Amino acid sequence: TDLPGTWLALEEAQDNLKEAQELLEQGKTEEAQALLELVEAGLTKAQRKSQSRTWALPLSVKLAELQTDQAKTALDIAKLELAKARVELGKATITASFDGIVADIYINEGQQLSSMSYANPAIHLIDPSEIKMNGVIDEMDISKLKLGQEADIILDALPDKEVKGRVTFISQAGTVQAGVVSYKTIITLENPGEQLRDGMSATAEIIIDRHENVLLIPNRAIQGSWDSPWVEVLADEQVEQRPVELGLSDGIKTEVLSGLEEGESVIFPESQLPFRMFGG
Structure with a gap:
């Protein structure tokens, strides 16, 4: 039996085992497994040579130590492969x-x-507890919009149902369609209820400001310019031009800050019919 050759085979197996352990620490299980097979082949070769001489005992001890280390490394590889398999199995389950x-x-x-x-x-x-309404806002109104503003939702399928919401998203980038620029806006409904369904059509009235107990006038009655507005007032059966100061408007009616009193009658210029002012 070649003693130097046997020790050389054991040392080579030990080097391969050390390298396999380093590869395993790096997560390279396939490379580690390949080296472990070389270690096993080297140990088998050394074992055959160590069984025919009186110095077989020290060789057997060295061989047993390497075989123990090899078994530990093989166990570590198996554990790592099991962990990888569990991760892959977890990917097969869709979790909401x-x-x-x-x-x-x-x-x-x-x-x-x-x-x-x-x-x-x-x-x-x-x-179903949180329904979002996707809509678009014209570029003329986008500057008035802010996150958190209240909105009244009118559902086409449920016109009598009162639904409230708040603006939760305003796009920073506009979209051009037919020459009109609009911005995507999302309103989160606060009290959807069980009747609402995904895909329903709706219209939102976003409240940009709120004034209560104010004097309102129909926009049709306003004449002049925004800087110098005036209205025609019917007083003592005489028509009088009266300058007014305007406030908020919803596009249909406008708040009058000064120039008119509740109960006075204004005239629509196109019909010349008087319209009595009211508070709101």
């Missing part, structure tokens, strides 16, 4: 980020998904 109702499923059982498939959703999940 919130409680809700599955409205639609876009994949079929047994279907193989590619990297391109991840661009599309697998499931359409709805949270």
Whole structure:
């Protein structure tokens, strides 16, 4: 038996085992497994040579130590492979980020998904407790919009249902369609109830400011310019031009800050019919 050759085989196996352990620490299980197979082959070769001489005992001790280390390394590799398998198994389970109702499923059982498939959703999940309304705001009004503003929602299918909401998203980038610039806006409904369904059509009136107990006048009665507005007032059967100071407007009626009193009658210029002022 070649004693130097036997020790050389053991030392080579020990070096390979050390390198395999380093690869294992780096997570390179395939490379570590390949070196471990070389270690096993070297140990088998050394074991055969160590069984025919009187100096077999020290060789056997050295061999046993290496075999123990080899077994520990093989166990570590198996543990790492098991951990990887558990991670991959976890990827097979789809976990929703919130409680809700599955409205639609876009994949079929047994279907193989590619990297391109991840661009599309697998499931359409709805949270019935929080419904969002997607809409657009004209560029003329976008500067008046702020996050948190209240909104009254009018549903086409449920016109008598009162639904409140708040502005929760305002896009910073506009979209041009037919030459008109608009901005995507999202309103989160505060009291959706069970009657609302995903995809319903609705209109939102966003409250940009609120004044109560004010004097209102129809916009049709206002003449002149915004800087110098005036109205025609019927007083003692005489028509009088009266300058007024205006406040908030909803596009139909406008707040009058000064120039008119509640109960006075104004005249629409196109019809010349008097309209009695009222508070609101």
